[in-house]
Amino acid sequence: xxxxxxxxxxxxxxxxxxxxxxxxxxxxxxxxxxxxxxxxxxxxxxxxxxxxxxxxxxxxxxxxxxxxxxxxxxxxxxxxxxxxxxxxxxxxxxxxxxxxxxxxxxxxxxxxxxxxxxxxxxxxxxxxxxxxxxxxxxxxxxxxxxxxxxxxxxxxxxxxxxxxxxxxxxxxxxxxxxxxxxxxxxxxxxxxxxxxxxxxxxxxxxxxxxxxxxxxxxxxxxxxxxxxxxxxxxxxxxxxxxxxxxxxxxxxxxxxxxxxxxxxxxxxxxxxxxxxxxxxxxxxxxxxxxxxxxxxxxxxxxxx
Numbered sequence: 001x002x003x004x005x006x007x008x009x010x011x012x013x014x015x016x017x018x019x020x021x022x023x024x025x026x027x028x029x030x031x032x033x034x035x036x037x038x039x040x041x042x043x044x045x046x047x048x049x050x051x052x053x054x055x056x057x058x059x060x061x062x063x064x065x066x067x068x069x070x071x072x073x074x075x076x077x078x079x080x081x082x083x084x085x086x087x088x089x090x091x092x093x094x095x096x097x098x099x100x101x102x103x104x105x106x107x108x109x110x111x112x113x114x115x116x117x118x119x120x121x122x123x124x125x126x127x128x129x130x131x132x133x134x135x136x137x138x139x140x141x142x143x144x145x146x147x148x149x150x151x152x153x154x155x156x157x158x159x160x161x162x163x164x165x166x167x168x169x170x171x172x173x174x175x176x177x178x179x180x181x182x183x184x185x186x187x188x189x190x191x192x193x194x195x196x197x198x199x200x201x202x203x204x205x206x207x208x209x210x211x212x213x214x215x216x217x218x219x220x221x222x223x224x225x226x227x228x229x230x231x232x233x234x235x236x237x238x239x240x241x242x243x244x245x246x247x248x249x250x251x252x253x254x255x256x257x258x259x260x261x262x263x264x265x266x267x268x269x270x271x272x273x274x275x276x277x278x279x280x281x282x283x284x285x286x287x288x289x290x291x292x293x294x295x296x297x298x299x300x301x302x303x304x
Contacts, residue, residue: 117163178284190212223248
C-alpha cells in the first residue's frame, strides 16, 4: 500500500474556512479577533454591550419561553419538582342544581298534562262536529258570521284555557250522568217526557249514544234544565214540568247554529268568563256523588 508523502497531503478545506488571503496574513500568535479586526466591521459589532436587549449572542425572550414551554411539556427542570398527582375527587352536583332540575321536571310534567287535556278536548270536539255534520250542521259561512256577532262575545267572552276546558268537560259529564242516567225501568228521559205517559222512541236500554229513550238528546235535556234554573219553561212556580220540546229543541238549534251555544254558557260570568259561584264542576260532582249514595241506599233498602 502506497502512502502519500507529507508534502503531498493537503487537509480538506471546509466551505466555511477563511479565504487564503486572510490565512496567509495570520501568524501563529495572531487571534481570530485580530484577523477579523482587519475587516471593515462597524464598532457596534466589535464590542457589543453584553446587557443590550438585542445582543446577537443573547438568548431572546421568545427562545426562553419556548425552552420553558418544552420543559413544561416533557422536559422538567431538574431543580424544580414536578406536580404531585392529585387524588381522585368525586364531584357531586350541588343541592341547588338538583332542586332546580326537580322543579323543571315538575313544570314539564304539568305542561304534558295540560297538552293531554287539550288533546282530549280536541278529540271530543271532533266527535261533536262529526255528529253535527251527520245531523246537518250549519255551514261555514254561518259559523264565521256567528264568531263575529255581539251575542257570541256575551256567551263566550274569553277564550277558555286548558284548565277551563278540563273544568267544563268535568261539569258537563257530571250533569249528563245526573240528568241523563237510566231509571229503574231502564229508560233515560228528559223532564218533559218523564212527566208524561207517552210512547218511547227507543226500548229500554236501547237508545243510541247521546240520545235518551224519549228521542231527545243529551244537549236538549241539559238545555231544558239550564233554562228552568233561570226561570224559563216552568208553567207554575215549583213545578218540574219544563219547556215543551216543540219550542225547546228549535231554540237550542238556533242558539247552536248562530252563536255556538254549549251547556254552561248561561252559568258563566259575562265579564271574566269564570263560573258563577256554585256552578263549577266541583258542586256538580258533589251532587252526583250524593245522588249515587242515595241510589245505593234505596237499593239496599229494597233488597231488605
